[in-house]
Each structure stands twice: as structure tokens, then as C-alpha cells.
Amino acid sequence: MKDQKIGFVGLGRMGGNMARCLKDKGYSVSALFDIDQDLAKDLASEIDSTACKTLAEVTASADIILTVVTNDSAMDAIYFGDDNLFIAAEGKLFINCATLTPSIHVKLEEAAAKIGAKTLEGCMASSIPQARHGELYLMIGGQEAEFEAAKPLLDDLSKALTYVGPSGKASEVKALVNMVMNINTGALAEGLGLGAALGIDLEMLCKVFSQTGANSRVLETDAEDMLNRDHDCFFSASHAAKDSGIALDLGKSKGVSMPLAQATLEQYNKLCELGLGELDKSGIAELTFPGRKGSE
Amino acid sequence: MKDQKIGFVGLGRMGGNMARCLKDKGYSVSALFDIDQDLAKDLASEIDSTACKTLAEVTASADIILTVVTNDSAMDAIYFGDDNLFIAAEGKLFINCATLTPSIHVKLEEAAAKIGAKTLEGCMASSIPQARHGELYLMIGGQEAEFEAAKPLLDDLSKALTYVGPSGKASEVKALVNMVMNINTGALAEGLGLGAALGIDLEMLCKVFSQTGANSRVLETDAEDMLNRDHDCFFSASHAAKDSGIALDLGKSKGVSMPLAQATLEQYNKLCELGLGELDKSGIAELTFPGRKGSE
Numbered sequence: 001m002k003d004q005k006i007g008f009v010g011l012g013r014m015g016g017n018m019a020r021c022l023k024d025k026g027y028s029v030s031a032l033f034d035i036d037q038d039l040a041k042d043l044a045s046e047i048d049s050t051a052c053k054t055l056a057e058v059t060a061s062a063d064i065i066l067t068v069v070t071n072d073s074a075m076d077a078i079y080f081g082d083d084n085l086f087i088a089a090e091g092k093l094f095i096n097c098a099t100l101t102p103s104i105h106v107k108l109e110e111a112a113a114k115i116g117a118k119t120l121e122g123c124m125a126s127s128i129p130q131a132r133h134g135e136l137y138l139m140i141g142g143q144e145a146e147f148e149a150a151k152p153l154l155d156d157l158s159k160a161l162t163y164v165g166p167s168g169k170a171s172e173v174k175a176l177v178n179m180v181m182n183i184n185t186g187a188l189a190e191g192l193g194l195g196a197a198l199g200i201d202l203e204m205l206c207k208v209f210s211q212t213g214a215n216s217r218v219l220e221t222d223a224e225d226m227l228n229r230d231h232d233c234f235f236s237a238s239h240a241a242k243d244s245g246i247a248l249d250l251g252k253s254k255g256v257s258m259p260l261a262q263a264t265l266e267q268y269n270k271l272c273e274l275g276l277g278e279l280d281k282s283g284i285a286e287l288t289f290p291g292r293k294g295s296e
Numbered sequence: 297m298k299d300q301k302i303g304f305v306g307l308g309r310m311g312g313n314m315a316r317c318l319k320d321k322g323y324s325v326s327a328l329f330d331i332d333q334d335l336a337k338d339l340a341s342e343i344d345s346t347a348c349k350t351l352a353e354v355t356a357s358a359d360i361i362l363t364v365v366t367n368d369s370a371m372d373a374i375y376f377g378d379d380n381l382f383i384a385a386e387g388k389l390f391i392n393c394a395t396l397t398p399s400i401h402v403k404l405e406e407a408a409a410k411i412g413a414k415t416l417e418g419c420m421a422s423s424i425p426q427a428r429h430g431e432l433y434l435m436i437g438g439q440e441a442e443f444e445a446a447k448p449l450l451d452d453l454s455k456a457l458t459y460v461g462p463s464g465k466a467s468e469v470k471a472l473v474n475m476v477m478n479i480n481t482g483a484l485a486e487g488l489g490l491g492a493a494l495g496i497d498l499e500m501l502c503k504v505f506s507q508t509g510a511n512s513r514v515l516e517t518d519a520e521d522m523l524n525r526d527h528d529c530f531f532s533a534s535h536a537a538k539d540s541g542i543a544l545d546l547g548k549s550k551g552v553s554m555p556l557a558q559a560t561l562e563q564y565n566k567l568c569e570l571g572l573g574e575l576d577k578s579g580i581a582e583l584t585f586p587g588r589k590g591s592e
Contacts (some may be wrong), residue, residue, distance in 0.1 A: 125508045137508065160507060165496065172494050173504055176487045181509035183483035183556065190554040191476040193545065195551035198468050200461065208469055211456060212421045212433065213477035216512035247490065254493035256584060258486040259563060260479065263555040288552060 001153045007031035007062030009085065010098070011039045011054065014124070015068030015130040018097075018157060023047040025134065025156050029283065031061035056087040066122075068097045072104055079108060090116035093150060097122035101246065102168035102175070105141060109167040118146050122154075123170040125177060127234065130232065135159040141170035172250060179247035179261050182240045185218045186264045187280050192226055193288025202227055226285035229292070237284065238277035241268035282285055297449045303327035303358030305351065305374055305381065305395070307335045310420065311364035311429040314393075314453060319343040321430065321452050327357035352383040360449065362418075362493060364393045368400055375404060386412035389446060393418035398464035398471070399543065401437060405463040409517035414442050418450075419466040423530065431455040437466035468546060475543035475557050478536045481514045481577050482560045488522055489584025498523055526586075533580065534573035537564035566590065 006027050008019045011034040020043075025030045040051035045198055052058045055078055058065055065085060069075055078085055085094065088111070091105050096108065096119060103116055105121040112119045123142035130136050138158035147154075147163045154161050164170045179191045191214065195205045201292045206223045209215060214251060225231060244265040251258045268277075274294050287294035302323050304315045307330040314482035316339075319325045329348045329395060330336045348354045351374055355363055361381060365371055371394060374381055381390065390408065392529065401417040408415045417437035423573050426432050434454035436443050443450075445460045450457050460466045462589075487510065491501045502519045507513060521527060540561040547554045563580055572579055583590035 068527055162500065162504060164500065164504075169494075169496060173491075173501060174495060176496075176501065176507045177504060177510045178490055179490075180483045180487040180505060183486070184510070184512055186556045187476045187479035187483070190479070190547075190552075190557050191472045194475075194550065194552045194554065195469075195472055197552045198465075198546060200465060200469060200472075204458065204460065205469060205472065208435065208458060208460075208473060209476060212473045213513050213517070214473045214480070217509050221509070242579065250494060251486075251490050254490065254586070256415050256486075256490045256493045256586065258584065259492065259559040260482045260556055261486050263559040267555060280318050288554065290550070290552065 001064075001138065001150070002028065003024050004028070004063040004276055005030035005061065006153075007033070007058040007065040008068075009033045009058060009065060010068040010070075011036075011043055012064045012068065013128045014131045015066070015099070016043055017128055018066065018068065019043065019049070020047060021132055021134045021157065022153075023049070024027075027153075027156075030054045031058040033058045036130065041279075054083045055081075055085045056083055059085050059087060059089050059092055062092070062152070064093045066095045066097060070098065072100050073142060074098070075100055075104055075108075079111065086111065086115060086117065092122070093118045093146065095120045095122050099174060100171060102171040102250075105167040105171060109142065118143070119167065120146055120150060121167050121170045123174040125174060130159075138162070139164045139170040139173055141165060141167045175243055175247040175250060178243035181218060181259050182244050182268065182281065183230065184216045185222055185240075186267055188218055188223060189218065189226060189285040189288045192223065193285060193290070195228065195280045197290045222282040225280065225282040226289075229286070231279035231283040231286075233278060235281050236277065237268050237271045237279050237281055239266060241272055241277070244268060297360075297446070298324065300324070300359040301326035302362040302449075303329070303354040304364075305354060305361060305396055306364040306366075306370075307332075307339055308364065308394070309424045310427045311362070312339055312363065313424055314364065315339060315345070317428055317430045317453065318341060318404050318449075319345070323449075323452075325468050327352045327354040327361075348397070350379045351377075351381045352379055355381050355383060355385050355388055358388070358454065360391065362390045362391045362393060364392065368396050370394070371396055371400055371404075375407065382407065382411060382413065388550045389414045389416070389442065391418050391446065393420055395419060395466055395470060397499055398467040400544070401463040401467060403460055405438065414439070415463065416446060416454075417463050419460075419470040421470060426455075434458070435460045435466040437461055438463045451580045454545045471539055471543040471546060474536065474539035478513060478564065478577065479556050479560045480512045480520055481536070482521060482563055482580055484512065484514055484579040485522060485584045488519065489581060489586070493586045518578040521576065521578040522585070526583070527575035527579040529574060529576045530574065531577050533564050533575050533577055534566045535571070536577045537561060541563060
């Protein structure tokens with residue numbers, strides 16, 4: 001796919017590093033856009049690309065456009081604003097990698113189809129170094145034929161690539177992943193918090209958890225941070241609340257009762273209300289360890 | 297320690313197999329007792345030991361007595377009944393391996409001290425094959441000197457041996473392990489149940505969970521059973537409710553708020569009320585998958 005021209009919209013730490021990665025791998029990264037024009041100019045000079053002044057220019061200058069924007073309303077703006085990516089977009093492929101409400105991806109796919117363009121939904125369960133080195137955990141929603149056509153490019157961005165189903169399904173799967181992860185994080189915070197209150201040696205307790213049915217990925221990633229109150233943010237409590245909320249809304253729409261997800265959302269909301277929403281998700285331990293701010 | 301005589305009280309599937317294991321390893325298993333006398337006789341003839349008619353006989357015939365009984369009241373009966381293990385027990389060591397309320401172990405240790413006997417608390421996070429082959433996951437509470445003295449014997453019963461702290465602490469740690477495990481199980485049931493309701497490919501979803509922050513030990517042990525509704529019992533829903541309840545009581549006594557553990561207990565209680573308490577803990581998925589008994 002290296003004969004195709006690649007555009008990028010949204011050059012934050014994820015999008016910018018994905019552009020760098022593709023450039024390194026020999027792709028022609030032809031068009032860059034960010035609402036912060038200086039960001040686009042700096043990256044353009046770094047990777048020998050072009051900073052576009054309008055979204056329509058990006059579409060005109062590229063065959064495949066990757067977007068990594070902040071939220072649903074930014075997504076609406078880049079596709080349905082006065083200046084937008086769908087202008088003269090026939091034959092173009094848009095790969096939308098922001099975490100959005102699942103239904104947005106369905107709406108985009110329908111709008112694209114009307115003008116002869118294609119979309120794919122990309123959901124990333126990874127962070128900045130993985131974006132830079134083409135090692136994303138990448139889940140794709142959309143038409144399978146489009147996925148197959150774009151596979152070489154997607155493979156170059158990822159170390160694990162999964163086709164999940166029709167548009168919107170990748171966001172649903174990501175919401176499910178984060179919902180389960182958040183509950184497991186809350187479980188760990190309760191287990192360690194009660195262990196602390198009982199005067200149990202917490203290093204030993206973590207080791208026992210790791211060797212028994214209490215083991216989990218979040219035990220590996222978050223337990224030490226909970227003990228040390230080191231809540232520098234990888235994935236914020238407010239993001240955790242947002243994703244658990246998306247999952248609970250999906251549950252409501254399908255009549256699935258999820259009391260553990262609900263209890264977890266309430267804990268993350270409480271953390272946000274205490275002004276601790278920008279802590280890492282491990283900050284939920286502030287609510288369960290004796291003597292910490294949220295436990296009183 | 298093979299010069300010491302070993303007695304066993306409680307010859308169910310755990311206790312009986314621990315006795316077989318020690319016999320195989322060259323210990324002198326000198327005294328067996330069970331409330332079901334036939335069980336004691338059968339095992340005695342199998343491993344060339346002696347079935348005792350009274351508890352006092354066990355104490356008289358052994359140096360170290362292991363007990364594996366059903367619950368707190370059975371424990372009270374064997375130590376404080378008319379015929380009991382504390383009769384002429386000076387110098388004896390009692391290792392109590394049933395899962396009990398933590399405070400029972402403290403009470404036993406104090407009573408033993410008054411008559412010159414010793415106790416250790418053993419908590420097992422394993423099942424029958426591990427008991428038979430000396431591969432228990434064994435956590436010990438009690439005085440550290442007693443633990444060190446008994447270590448060769450405990451090592452022969454276990455593949456993972458942890459000294460946890462004073463009497464009662466091993467039961468506390470076990471309650472914490474099971475509390476966290478139960479929450480993680482409930483999280484998985486909600487994630488897979490909602491995935492099913494959304495029409496997501498559940499094999500794919502399990503794979504994604506396993507590769508991301510949603511991974512857990514219960515994903516390995518319970519996910520397939522949840523999908524297949526295969527709830528043959530390894531660890532019952534009613535046991536899960538009991539252990540989460542013990543942990544919540546500990547939390548209450550220490551002022552630790554644990555809303556996820558509470559929500560999980562309520563799910564397991566609901567399962568019991570539906571008459572499904574003897575399902576495996578994976579049966580909690582009956583409450584979250586669309587169209588199943590408890591989801592309506």
C-alpha cells in the first residue's frame with residue numbers, strides 16, 4: 001500500500017506518532033492537519049510532509065486518511081462542518097481511530113457510502129510508545145472487504161490486529177474491555193484496601209493474589225501503584241468513568257443488568273467529584289485504603 | 297519429621313487424600329478419625345493405619361494432628377465437646393486446615409496455650425488432586441516458630457507454602473482472595489453477557505479480553521464454562537456467597553466500604569435464591585446472559 005498517499009487528521013501524541021511510524025516504514029505521508037496549526041507545521045517539517053490549512057485539502061491530497069480526534073463532537077466537526085473531510089471524497093478511505101460512541105461509526109459509514117467513500121473504525125488498546133513503533137493493539141470495525149484491502153497498512157501500525165465486525169462493534173468491544181478492566185481494578189482496590197486495614201503484609205498479599213484465582217492483568221499493572229499511591233496517569237479515572245458509562249448505556253439498551261459495572265461507575269464518579277478524576281484509574285484505591293482522602 | 301506420628305481428623309476428600317499423600321511419602325500416619333466411622337475404618341485398612349473411636353484417642357496416638365472439618369461448629373465440637381482433641385494434649389501440635397471464620401483460629405490458639413499445646417492455621421486454595429499429590433497451595437497462620445518447626449511436613453503437603461502471619465490471618469487472606477476472585481468472576485459474566493446481547497462473537501471477545509487489561513485468572517478458568525453453561529461445581533456459588541460475606545464482615549469491622557464486593561454478594565445471593573446455589577461460581581453468568589433463567 002506504499003504507493004498510496006496517507007493523510008492524518010489529529011496530530012496529538014497518538015496520531016502524531018502513528019504518522020511518524022508510517023513515515024519510518026516507507027509510506028508516503030502526504031497531508032497533515034490539526035486544529036493547532038503549529039503542531040501540523042512542526043510535524044510536517046520533521047517528517048517531510050505537508051501541513052494542510054483545511055480538511056478538504058487533506059482529502060484532496062491523500063488516498064487514505066487516518067483520523068485520531070478527541071471525542072464525538074470533534075468527529076462531527078471534521079466530517080460535517082463547513083470545511084470537512086467528505087468534500088470531494090469519492091474513492092477515499094477514512095480510518096477513524098478515536099474512541100467514540102459506537103453509533104457515530106455507523107452514521108459515518110452511511111454518510112460515506114452516499115458519496116462513494118469508505119470508512120473503517122479503529123479502536124486502539126495501547127499507548128504512545130506502541131503508536132510510535134507500530135505495535136498497537138488494534139481492533140477494526142467496518143466492512144470486511146475494506147478491512148482486507150487496508151490490512152497491510154493496519155499491520156504496519158499494529159502488533160495485534162483483530163477484525164471485530166461491522167462498524168461500531170470495535171467501539172463496543174473496547175467499551176466491554178474497559179468495563180471489565182475497571183471492575184477488576186475496583187476489585188483489587190477493595191482487596192488491597194481491606195488487607196491494609198487488617199494489617200496484612202501487602203507485598204505478600206499481592207503475591208498470593210498472583211498465584212490464585214484473584215490474579216488479573218490489573219494486578220500486574222496497578223497493584224504496586226495502589227500501594228505506593230503513585231497515580232500518574234496512563235488511563236485516567238475520568239476516562240474509566242466515561243467507558244464504564246458507555247458500557248452501561250449499551251447494557252440498558254439491551255436490558256442487561258450489570259450491578260458490578262454500576263458500582264464501579266459510581267466509585268469512579270465519586271473520585272471525579274472529589275477532584276481526583278485526573279488520577280490514573282489505580283486512584284480508585286484512594287477510596288478503599290484506610291486513611292486516604294476518599295475513604296472517609 | 298518422619299519420626300513423628302501423624303493423626304487426621306476429618307477424612308473427606310481433602311483430609312483423606314492428605315493422609316494418603318503423607319503415607320506415600322513415608323510418614324507414620326498413626327490415627328484416623330471421622331464422624332463417619334466407616335470412612336475411618338476403610339482408610340485405615342487402605343493405608344495401614346488405625347481408626348480411632350474417640351478424639352481423645354487421636355491425641356493420645358499422635359504427635360501432630362491435622363484437622364479438616366466442615367465448618368465453625370464442627371470445629372467447636374472437636375475441640376470443646378465432651379470427647380475432644382484437647383484431652384491430655386500437652387506438647388501436641390494441631391494444624392487446622394478447614395476454612396473457618398478467622399477469629400476461631402485465635403480462640404483455638406489461646407485455648408491450646410493454656411494446656412501446653414500448639415496450633416497452626418492452614419488455609420488451602422486448592423482441590424482434591426492437589427491434596428492427593430502433595431501439591432496444595434497452602435497458607436499458614438500462627439506463631440512463626442511453630443511454622444518453622446512444622447515446615448518439612450507442610451512442604452510435603454504443598455507445592456506453594458506461604459507463612460501469612462498470626463493465627464487468623466491465613467483465613468483473612470483466603471477471604472480476600474475469594475472476594476477478589478468473585479468480583480472478577482462477576483465482571484467477566486457482565487462483560488460476556490453484554491457481549492452476547494450485542495451479538496458480538498464471544499470467542500473473539502474472550503481472546504481480546506485475554507490480550508488486554510480485561511485479562512484475569514477467572515477468564516482462563518470460567519469464560520468457556522459461562523459460554524457453554526457448563527456449571528459443574530468446582531467452587532459453588534453458595535461458597536462464593538459465604539466467602540464474600542466473610543470479607544464484607546471484615547470490611548464492616550474495619551470501616552472499609554466495598555461496594556463492588558457488596559454487589560457481587562448480592563448477585564451470588566440472588567443465584568442461591570433462584571435455587572442455583574450449587575452451581576459452580578461461573579453460574580453467575582446465568583444472571584447476565586440474555587434469555588437465561590436469572591436474567592429476566
